[in-house]
Amino acid sequence: MYLSKSLYEKTPFLYVALAAYVFYTQNSFIAIFASSILYLAAAVIWIKRSDHRRKNRILQTLNHFKIPQLIYEFYPFLFLAIFAAIIKYSQQAWVLAVGLLLALIAIKNLIMRHQARINPVKLGKNFTHKSD
Incomplete structure (x- = not known):
């Protein structure tokens, strides 16, 4: 399955927005755990993309x-x-x-x-x- 470029680029932000929504609207342990997983996924995607797009490899x-x-x-x-x-x-x-x-x-x-x-x-x- 392929995502359009605009949706692909927004994926980490969508994960963070969804994680924040769940974190602030729900108080159960499962919801907080799920929002933490979404947030971690967004961070990993952001870091992996940043590293892949890095132009200053020696630094x-x-x-x-x-x-x-x-x-x-x-x-x-x-x-x-x-x-x-x-x-x-x-x-x-x-x-x-x-x-x-x-x-x-x-x-x-x-x-x-x-x-x-x-x-x-x-x-x-x-x-x-x-x-x-």
Whole structure:
């Protein structure tokens, strides 16, 4: 089965929207688990597509502050999930502010990654790459 390009490109966003709808409208454990699975699927699709479309392959191997690659790729999505949980379960203003800060960091990070991957940085002559 083939999806049209417009639907194919929107799949992660549709998964996130459906996950958010289920998460915020239902309170059963099964519904929250299902929304978590949908959200995880959206994150995996986003990361896989981003990696496949990456134009800066040599920069892909650089260490990101010595964080394992899997954690590095998923942390913006984790921050957004924490924000969603805070919005649903917390009423304290300072906790909501922390959640909003995490969400802003995550969105900024995703935008910067997208820009860096479609507009690769030109490497100068002084760049050296060390393998671990």
